[in-house]
Amino acid sequence: MSTATLPASATLLRLATAGSVDDGKSTLVGRLLYDSKSVLADQLDAVERVSRDRGLDGADLALLTDGLRAEREQGITIDVAYRYFATARRAFVLADCPGHVQYTRNTVTGASTADAVVLLIDARKGLLEQTRRHLAVASLLRVPHVVVAVNKIDLVDYSAERYAELAAEIRAASADLGVPAIHTVPVSALVGDNVVDRSDATPWYDGPSLLELLEDLPVGEDVTAQHLRFPVQVVLRPQGAARDPQHVDYRGYAGQIAEGVVRPGDEVVVLPSGKRTLVEAIDTADGPLAEAFAPQSVTLRLTDDIDIARGDTIVAADDVPALTQDVTATLAWLGEKPLRAGQRVLVKHTTKVVQAVVRDVVGRLDLDAAHLVPGDTLELNDIGRVQLRLASPVPAEEYAEHRRTGAFCVIDPADGLTLAAGMVGDALAAARFPGDRPADFAI
Amino acid sequence: MTTTTDAPAVQAAPYTLSHLDLLESEAIHIIREVVAEFERPALLFSGGKDSVVMLHLAAKAFWPAPVPFPVVHVDTGHNFPEVLAYRDAEVERLGLRLVVASVQDYLDDGRLQERADGTRNPLQTQPLLDAISGGRFDAVFGGGRRDEEKARAKERVLSLRDEFGQWDPRNQRPELWNLYNGRHRPGEHVRAFPLSNWTELDVWRYIERENIALPGLYYAHEREVFDRDGMLLAVGPYSAPRTDAEAASVRTEVVRYRTVGDMSCTGAVSSDATTVADVIAEVATTRITERGATRADDRISEAAMEDRKKEGYF
Numbered sequence: 156m157s158t159a160t161l162p163a164s165a166t167l168l169r170l171a172t173a174g175s176v177d178d179g180k181s182t183l184v185g186r187l188l189y190d191s192k193s194v195l196a197d198q199l200d201a202v203e204r205v206s207r208d209r210g211l212d213g214a215d216l217a218l219l220t221d222g223l224r225a226e227r228e229q230g231i232t233i234d235v236a237y238r239y240f241a242t243a244r245r246a247f248v249l250a251d252c253p254g255h256v257q258y259t260r261n262t263v264t265g266a267s268t269a270d271a272v273v274l275l276i277d278a279r280k281g282l283l284e285q286t287r288r289h290l291a292v293a294s295l296l297r298v299p300h301v302v303v304a305v306n307k308i309d310l311v312d313y314s315a316e317r318y319a320e321l322a323a324e325i326r327a328a329s330a331d332l333g334v335p336a337i338h339t340v341p342v343s344a345l346v347g348d349n350v351v352d353r354s355d356a357t358p359w360y361d362g363p364s365l366l367e368l369l370e371d372l373p374v375g376e377d378v379t380a381q382h383l384r385f386p387v388q389v390v391l392r393p394q395g396a397a398r399d400p401q402h403v404d405y406r407g408y409a410g411q412i413a414e415g416v417v418r419p420g421d422e423v424v425v426l427p428s429g430k431r432t433l434v435e436a437i438d439t440a441d442g443p444l445a446e447a448f449a450p451q452s453v454t455l456r457l458t459d460d461i462d463i464a465r466g467d468t469i470v471a472a473d474d475v476p477a478l479t480q481d482v483t484a485t486l487a488w489l490g491e492k493p494l495r496a497g498q499r500v501l502v503k504h505t506t507k508v509v510q511a512v513v514r515d516v517v518g519r520l521d522l523d524a525a526h527l528v529p530g531d532t533l534e535l536n537d538i539g540r541v542q543l544r545l546a547s548p549v550p551a552e553e554y555a556e557h558r559r560t561g562a563f564c565v566i567d568p569a570d571g572l573t574l575a576a577g578m579v580g581d582a583l584a585a586a587r588f589p590g591d592r593p594a595d596f597a598i
Numbered sequence: 599m600t601t602t603t604d605a606p607a608v609q610a611a612p613y614t615l616s617h618l619d620l621l622e623s624e625a626i627h628i629i630r631e632v633v634a635e636f637e638r639p640a641l642l643f644s645g646g647k648d649s650v651v652m653l654h655l656a657a658k659a660f661w662p663a664p665v666p667f668p669v670v671h672v673d674t675g676h677n678f679p680e681v682l683a684y685r686d687a688e689v690e691r692l693g694l695r696l697v698v699a700s701v702q703d704y705l706d707d708g709r710l711q712e713r714a715d716g717t718r719n720p721l722q723t724q725p726l727l728d729a730i731s732g733g734r735f736d737a738v739f740g741g742g743r744r745d746e747e748k749a750r751a752k753e754r755v756l757s758l759r760d761e762f763g764q765w766d767p768r769n770q771r772p773e774l775w776n777l778y779n780g781r782h783r784p785g786e787h788v789r790a791f792p793l794s795n796w797t798e799l800d801v802w803r804y805i806e807r808e809n810i811a812l813p814g815l816y817y818a819h820e821r822e823v824f825d826r827d828g829m830l831l832a833v834g835p836y837s838a839p840r841t842d843a844e845a846a847s848v849r850t851e852v853v854r855y856r857t858v859g860d861m862s863c864t865g866a867v868s869s870d871a872t873t874v875a876d877v878i879a880e881v882a883t884t885r886i887t888e889r890g891a892t893r894a895d896d897r898i899s900e901a902a903m904e905d906r907k908k909e910g911y912f
């Protein structure tokens with residue numbers, strides 16, 4: 156790792172892997188770590204030792220990423236594992252998500268925070284059901300970039316025709332599913348072609364290697380095109396506990412900016428009260444700031460003494476989102492027990508937890524036909540549309556436009572389990588599923 | 599990286615946070631969420647660099663208010679004296695309440711037995727869990743990083759522990775966006791890991807940027823050491839040579855520690871890194887992981903860490 160030279164301004168890219176089981180994901184991740192020199196000698200020794208014990212010839216790089224004992228015993232990846240590597244140009248966090256059907260919830264988890272999804276397909280097999288499902292998940296979760304690695308290109312004799320055919324198929328599927336930006340690269344994870352270094356075996360491909368592509372992807376959203384959204388996490392009022400007497404009367408609102416830019420003097424509205432005031436100062440432990448932007452963690456002080464609590468949202472006065480108790484949402488259902496209409500749940504939206512009841516389960520998404528099938532339950536791994544009624548109003552915005560303030564999770568009030576990833580609005584329509592038009596399906 | 603070293607770093611566009619700023623913001627967000635949603639949080643503080651960085655972040659998260667929770671130290675009785683002195687000075691400086699869970703007390707009254715190999719790290723679990731239930735702590739901040747070890751790579755930022763303090767790796771809650779679900783039943787608690795996404799190098803870069811003081815043994819110094827199992831152990835009251843070969847290897851070397859733990863099983867590395875910048879350069883070119891180099895207890899088996907975590911270890 157030559158990462159000591161990583162400049163202070165270098166950015167961090169969050170990746171999530173996806174793909175069907177056996178398409179070569181573990182091998183690819185192992186290869187990325189190995190070729191970017193992020194695997195250290197003792198880790199490699201352990202992998203070589205285990206590979207030998209299993210009677211393999213070389214080191215099985217997939218072992219680098221298969222962490223838990225059960226996985227080692229069964230030879231499968233069962234849970235999201237996080238990997239870290241850096242090049243001289245950028246730092247990466249990689250959420251390695253297992254490919255079994257029953258673990259789609261892991262893909263949802265990994266994709267929720269990802270700047271890019273790396274989706275593997277086996278060049279021999281092409282697009283499988285699970286590939287489409289993962290494309291749909293990436294699209295629904297509005298992951299800004301999807302990079303499809305057409306793997307095992309060595310097993311189709313480095314065929315330019317096969318790659319072109321698959322690339323066209325991927326583009327068509329991505330367009331159907333509304334994937335924001337799609338990139339394709341022919342690779343062999345096993346041999347290393349086009350993973351870190353460009354390969355001589357694919358002279359017909361003149362694009363970047365997978366790693367080069369990832370190094371150059373733009374990261375984050377354009378905060379200047381957004382309006383301030385600041386969910387309050389904690390109210391800071393040290394009073395008598397202040398370590399510095401000058402802060403006895405301090406009152407600040409601490410949180411992480413979800414969207415937009417804020418400056419002292421900006422006019423803001425506090426939701427749900429609707430009270431208007433001005434930003435007096437933006438505080439940090441390192442001193443006040445002249446401006447702050449998403450996703451910085453800061454503390455805002457306001458000109459007026461308004462009653463503000465955790466769960467409130469401070470927003471730009473010139474773009475105040477509507478408050479609503481009735482939410483149409485897309486759910487990725489992650490619970491073992493099915494969801495039914497009438498069920499009571501908790502909804503965590505930004506920093507607020509509210510009670511809710513499921514008014515209606517409208518239907519679930521059929522990924523093969525890419526349209527909504529009417530139905531009244533959602534089972535584990537289903538993605539569907541529901542109507543929720545919340546116990547108190549929240550500034551829920553369309554997820555398609557607001558990846559932070561449009562997201563929520565559904566929690567079981569009885570046992571505290573996380574039941575679903577929720578996206579406000581008709582994310583299915585936003586993802587342009589062909590059969591999913593209002594005419595087909597009136598809500 | 600051979601292919602890209604001459605290429606420029608991807609420059610942050612205006613209004614893009616650098617990777618350290620992003621990690622800092624994420625950690626502060628996590629710390630504030632836990633404090634807002636739990637009744638009695640506490641922070642595990644050993645004086646080791648990760649816990650020091652975590653405490654620094656906590657102080658920033660609540661400024662100008664004080665850190666709103668106590669710190670817990672599991673004292674194996676085999677600690678480096680300079681680390682204990684550092685711990686006490688930090689507690690004093692930040693006006694914290696310190697809860698000490700003492701492994702020695704457990705050995706003295708027979709609740710725990712000394713192990714044949716003399717290692718006390720595995721003995722920390724019981725005192726830790728007792729301190730958590732005794733303090734009725736419902737959330738405990740730990741400095742664990744996912745880059746440390748394979749089992750940790752799957753740990754959630756908020757990780758539920760049952761009433762016995764156990765971790766069930768097969769039954770973890772999905773963690774979506776930055777919406778952390780801290781619901782738990784009475785008797786259960788949650789471990790919170792604000793540094794989940796940091797690497798060893800990130801921690802050091804942050805220590806440099808923020809000018810954070812650490813116990814001196816993180817930097818190169820002379821020390822009397824001997825060889826055991828391919829590690830350099832300090833000659834001290836809790837770690838003396840046991841065999842002739844070990845005794846024959848005793849010598850003074852310039853070393854530093856990459857992790858700070860129990861003297862009896864934490865190895866030093868040969869190093870002449872006397873400043874943070876030296877350490878960063880060294881860490882960036884090292885070929886051995888932090889734990890592989892310095893922790894005897896993780897070498898017990900392939901799955902040593904996973905087994906201890908399931909039982910409620912840090």
Ligand SMILES: Nc1nc2c(ncn2[C@@H]2O[C@H](COP(=O)(O)OP(=O)(O)O)[C@@H](O)[C@H]2O)c(=O)[nH]1
Nearest residue numbers: 176177178179180181182217306307343344345
């Ligand atoms: N020939 C060839 N085999 C590969 C390639 N990538 C992976 N494999 C093999 O495909 C099998 C499945 O790979 P693995 O990484 O375990 O798949 P995962 O289930 O997606 O993680 C293993 O036997 C790999 O060695 C490749 O690019 N070329």
